[in-house]
Amino acid sequence: MSIQQWPEGERPRERLLSQGAAHLTDAELIAVLLGNGTVGQDAVGLARSLLSKAGGVSRLLADPQNVPRVVGVGPAKRARLIATLELARRALAERLLDLPALANPRESAAYLSARLRHLPYEVFVCLFLDNRNRVLACDELFRGTVDGASVYPREVVRACLKHNASAVIFAHNHPSGVAEPSEADRDITEVLGQALALIDVRVLDHLIVGEGEPVSMALRGLL
Structure with a gap:
């Protein structure tokens, strides 16, 4: 029928x-x-x-x-x-861009989770913020495979300069669904933080997206 x-x-x-x-x-x-x-x-x-x-x-x-x-x-x-x-x-x-400011980096978690949570491959994205923590843009910078994505600090620096960002929030997904930060996640976050400090860009957070709520490395004290 x-x-x-x-x-x-x-x-x-x-x-x-x-x-x-x-x-x-x-x-x-x-x-x-x-x-x-x-x-x-x-x-x-x-x-x-x-x-x-x-x-x-x-x-x-x-x-x-x-x-x-x-x-x-x-x-x-x-x-x-x-x-x-x-x-x-x-x-x-648009809802993210319309916020007057990100009072807490995790205000971006809902959008980032919806964008990344169920992808079968790893993607690294970056939220670019101005000096009042207003969102300027959100770009996918790197795309990888089911078990990783190569992240190049030089390209992240280039993107920050392009958007004239004062701060950033990183996010990437774990296709396995396990959102625990790996040793590699900690290492690349540290390297990116050091690179961006040279151009006065602050790293506010790095969100790991898996099943359930994204894990904030800032709230874990890992930045």
Whole structure:
């Protein structure tokens, strides 16, 4: 039975308009984006297949370009999903940029966790702040593999000068899900701190993103 044959009060699009998006499940929201299903599977079933293959909404949000390949989700549907997920990521980034100042470096943790948490490879990003701790930009500086990413202090210094940053917050993910800082994490943080001190840029924190809450090296007393 196609969704058009469902009782009107049960159709995702009609429920979204009458009750609000908060009343729909993840699969129903994605079904609205898909618009229709495929032979033998309605849009909600198709959305469930997509979520199952991706591993959940947060994994879709982490890397929109890697929307799983599912029969029935062709180029047009993939484009709608990728565009919507990217808009969600940008909305999170805008909230961060709109803060008058980061009173606590962990105020950035929600955005960084959403961006990095479920990536299957390691990514090193940097938040650039002005002298009042307002966010200037957030750039992905290095991308690696499942077990590491090479970080080059020279490129970090170059990026800080480009954004005229006065302070930075580093973050990277552990694809294993274990957010404990490694010895290598401590070493590179120290090296970066020394390099940036030469150009008067402060390192406020280095967040390690895994399952659960990101680990703040500053709160651990590791900076």
